[in-house]
Amino acid sequence: MAKLILNPEYRLYERNGQAFCSSRQIAEEFGRRHDHVLRTIDEITAPTSGVSEQFRLLNFEESRYKDASGRWNREFLLTKDGFVMTVMDFKGPKARAFKEAYIARFNAMEAFIRSLQAAKMEFPAFTEAVMNAHEEPKHYHFSNEINMIYRIVLGMDAKAFRQLHGLDKDAVIRPYLTVEQIQAIEALQRVDIGLLVAVPDYQRRKQLLQEHYVRIQRKRIA
Numbered sequence: 001m002a003k004l005i006l007n008p009e010y011r012l013y014e015r016n017g018q019a020f021c022s023s024r025q026i027a028e029e030f031g032r033r034h035d036h037v038l039r040t041i042d043e044i045t046a047p048t049s050g051v052s053e054q055f056r057l058l059n060f061e062e063s064r065y066k067d068a069s070g071r072w073n074r075e076f077l078l079t080k081d082g083f084v085m086t087v088m089d090f091k092g093p094k095a096r097a098f099k100e101a102y103i104a105r106f107n108a109m110e111a112f113i114r115s116l117q118a119a120k121m122e123f124p125a126f127t128e129a130v131m132n133a134h135e136e137p138k139h140y141h142f143s144n145e146i147n148m149i150y151r152i153v154l155g156m157d158a159k160a161f162r163q164l165h166g167l168d169k170d171a172v173i174r175p176y177l178t179v180e181q182i183q184a185i186e187a188l189q190r191v192d193i194g195l196l197v198a199v200p201d202y203q204r205r206k207q208l209l210q211e212h213y214v215r216i217q218r219k220r221i222a
Contacts, residue, residue: 010105026083
């Protein structure tokens, strides 16, 4: 099973291109006891609840977490639809405000995931462009090119980003970036695919990509 990754910007989880929240997050942010939230989910996911089996399987996943004492406890991972079903009966202005904010976070997280997947889909074309630019491609040709883009957008290469955020040395950094950063990296990769053919000089490509990034930032602010 793919690793569940917490996105710190939206405080939601992602796995296999889908966003999740946990029952513990619902309890914490709505000011409710976790066992009460679990009881609500158990009622929703019971065979006699009136909710279809397909909906339950798609939107509620029972999981476990380890508490401070080292003991394993139940929790659930919920999709946006599972979240909406769970908090549907939470009453009051504060609860409604939290519902609205959570749905907005889910929508933003889903946009982030779509952008991340688009970047992953485009990477093979970028890789091929790097290979075609060198008669004998070396592994550092790929890392040099993508790290050039990372430095322009993030102000640091992948290694420095991992160290700054306490990530494993082989961790993929894109799940930890913002939507704006991902979109900027995508845009520069697309431009660099053409530049690798037309502009063999590394420093000149870097200059052109930096100029393009400045234009992207100006359009975003305007």
